[in-house]
Amino acid sequence: SQQGEEDPQALxxxxxxxxxxxxxxxxxxxxxxxxxxxxxRGLVHLILIRSNEREKHSGRLRVTLDTxxxxxxxxxxxxxxxxxxxxxxxxxxxxGGGADGLTFGKGTHLIIQP
Amino acid sequence: DADVTQTPRxxxxxxxxxxxxxxxxxxxxxxxxxxxQDPGLGLRLIYYSFDxxxxxxxxxxxxxxxxxxxxxxxxxxxxxxxxxxxxxYFCATGEGSLGTGTQYFGPGTRLLVL
Numbered sequence: 001s002q003q004g005e006e007d008p009q010a011l012x013x014x015x016x017x018x019x020x021x022x023x024x025x026x027x028x029x030x031x032x033x034x035x036x037x038x039x040x041r042g043l044v045h046l047i048l049i050r051s052n053e054r055e056k057h058s059g060r061l062r063v064t065l066d067t068x069x070x071x072x073x074x075x076x077x078x079x080x081x082x083x084x085x086x087x088x089x090x091x092x093x094x095x096g097g098g099a100d101g102l103t104f105g106k107g108t109h110l111i112i113q114p
Numbered sequence: 115d116a117d118v119t120q121t122p123r124x125x126x127x128x129x130x131x132x133x134x135x136x137x138x139x140x141x142x143x144x145x146x147x148x149x150x151q152d153p154g155l156g157l158r159l160i161y162y163s164f165d166x167x168x169x170x171x172x173x174x175x176x177x178x179x180x181x182x183x184x185x186x187x188x189x190x191x192x193x194x195x196x197x198x199x200x201x202x203y204f205c206a207t208g209e210g211s212l213g214t215g216t217q218y219f220g221p222g223t224r225l226l227v228l
Contacts, residue, residue, distance in 0.1 A: 031215050042118075042204060042219040043157075088156060092215035101147050101159040101172055102217060 004032075004089040004105030012111040019076040021108040023089030024069075030092045032065055033102065034074050037086045046074075046087075076110075084112045117141045118220035120205050126226045127195050135190045135223045137205030145208035146188040147217065148172075148180060150201040157204065163188055195227045 007022045023032070031050045035043040049056045049065045049072065056063045062075040076083055086109045090102035118139045127133050137146065144165045149157040149172075159172030161180040169180055177199060181189045192199055202224050206217040 033215065035219075040202070040222070040224070042221045043206075045216050045218065048216055090157075101149075101162045102157075102215065103159075104149075104156040106154060106156040 004091055004103065006087070006089055006105040006108040008108060009106070010109045010111070012113060013079060014113050015079055015081055017079055019079050019083070019110055019112075021074050021087055021110070023072045023074070023105055025072075025089075025091050025103075025105075026070065027091075027093050029067075032063075032072050033090045033092065034061075034063060034072075035088045035090060035104075037088065037107070039085075043088065079110075079112045081112050081114050083110060085110060118205060118207055118218055120203075120220040120223050122223060123221065124224045126228065128228050129194075129196055131195050133192050133195055133225075135192075135203055135205075135225070137188045137190070137220055139186050139188075139205075139207045139218075139220075141207050141218060142185075143207035143209055143218075144185065146182065147206040147208065148178075148188070148190045149204045149206065150174070150199075151204060151222075152201050160190065160203075192225075192227075195225075197227045200225060200227045 004023045004025045033048045034046045037043045047058045049063050060077045065072045086107040088107045090104045121136045147162045148160040151157045163169050163182045166182050179191045202222050204222050205220040208217045
């Protein structure tokens, strides 16, 4: 069963605008990760935030984590056409630092309009 | 990610046939995973392996089997393919140290069962 649920399912914005997508999950986690998937291709790891962290930055990406609400958000600033992709949150709730496999949400499909 | 390769990239087979999907990695990771992706359902874990002697079932292992031939190779078999196994299959590797959980995905195998 899905642990994470992304919201919205689809998002279309103009190039240069910021894109925000959210993820909610159900159980306690060790960390939460965000991945990007270009159409029909493999997933690429973007950023990992541990359960004791509240915010993390990587380039144009900003991730927040609220463990009390069991939610996370991914913000992409100054979006580009190349950011068009599906974005998945994944939670690591196992005891082995992710060794039990990640549990993925259904994804947010982001379209950047030129 | 060129460090994780999957063969074949596309496969069409008939109901009842046995097929094998292969995965190789040059990242030197001990942990390897097989996921399937269905439209609207995100990724779901089929099997995972901590090392050559350790194989574990994931969320949806029924109808599948795996073989870990070496640290670098992890194969997924469908013993008797059925149409609802039509999906996109991903192999992934993970670093062995605790507390990371980051996974690295192959490009995927698109399987169609007629």
